Amino acid sequence: MSETVNTFEAQQQGRPTGPLVRGYEVIIGFETHAQLSTASKIFSRASTAFGAEPNTQACAVDLALPGTLPVMNKGAVERAIKLGLALGSHIAPRSVFARKNYFYPDLPKGYQISQFEIPVVQGGAVSFFVGEEQKTVRLVRAHLEEDAGKSLHEHEDFVGQSGIDLNRAGTPLLEIVTEPDMRSTAEAVAYAKELHKIVTWIGICDGNMQEGSFRCDANVSVRRPGEKLGTRREIKNLNSFKFMQQAIDYEIRWQIDEIEDGHKIEQATVLFDPDTGETRAMRAKEDSADYRYFPDPDLPPLVIAADWIERVKAEMPELPRAMAERYVRDHGLSEYDAAQLTQSAALAGYFDEAVKAGATPKLASNWITGEMARRLNAAEIGIEAAPVKAQQLAQLVKRIADGTLPNNAARQVFEALWTGEGSDVDAIIEAKDLKPMNDAGALDKILDEVIAKNAKNVEEYRGGKEKALNALVGQVMKASGGKANPAQVTELLKAKLA
């Protein structure tokens, strides 16, 4: 297994290629199953919709009735092409479907149609930030395959029996396989989040992890720095980022304990139990030789001509990284803010709409990544469901930019928009009497009173203590009920005390 260029030298010299846990280096590689968002299955016309009554969406092909033949769904291929384009991969002009043979009740054909020797997407990489540090994880491949059905063990209608639901059989999947490039749990979770963002951004997968549309297998091993790769165990079907983190952390601890106790790690497939927080071996890991792969004689090779790739490319949305670069370049945002705003297509779309409606980009960005993000988190909703619409935020930001709204007044307006107390920014300002104090006489009176009452601060300021002025500004703001403009107050005070 190859190493990245910058880690290769360290490995050769026996230096760690990542952070150590109790003196061990952690090695992680991912296999992710992304369910493709086609309306029908990969080789049949049955629906892929989630949640139907068992076995109502399995046609003759999915049931593997004799004489049926698979027909490739073009939409699934297009989605594979999109992923390849998004990740800078080679899109194979000719790839081959293969039969992966195994017996399981939820697999009526006795084999799964997958791709083996020649996958449709080859190479490529996913780049992302872990904190401040940029990481790149190389992909080995992404191949098209069909999902299997589902065994139901605890169904209320079949107590003491197992049922088979074949609705999921034939659902299109892309299995996305990385090199063992990750070196910590944090990096692995960040990779999974970035991949999740990309597949949902380009619209090839709905990303719903609870429904199993995006599930990750984490291959984990540990070694002493400089040693060759250790034996891995594969944690199957991680379908939440939280479980992913718990499972990998537990697995690392477990493997190190085993080795420290003098045991050897046996290659295995394990499951994470969220109730106990532990991973448990499910079966000894099969080798690919056990599956007796061979090219599927029912399907011709998948041929993708250059013009097909061009057509798909023309339909691709701007990718998050390109968009973030554009925000930095055109709007002068920081890399961090740009990365925050491009966490999802919906969030970026919201920002774009606010800017288009006349919001100052920097201010809009501050509000979206600040107050808005906090509220969304607390309410556990996405930006799509935000009660404050982009147009309204733009209106609010305009009133901040033109000096009408000081910060705390702006927050009150936001609050009113959020709770639905009002819907028009200017009307809210009017109703709540939030207009800044532009009655020069009244403000002047307040200034004089504050100066008179705070002789000590005045003296300190005149004695050269700049900070004392802040206390005076604060007093004026308070006396004005927050309606004075702090910048203006500062200027006026300085003039009066000069």
Ligand code: ADP
């Ligand atoms: P298989 O097809 O038998 O599952 P692969 O060679 O395709 O095996 O590897 C599957 C995944 O395991 C890949 O993501 C790869 O990066 C990862 N992997 C391979 N060896 C190791 C290792 N020693 N430690 C951690 N991950 C590994």
Ligand code: MG
């Ligand atoms: Mg594999």
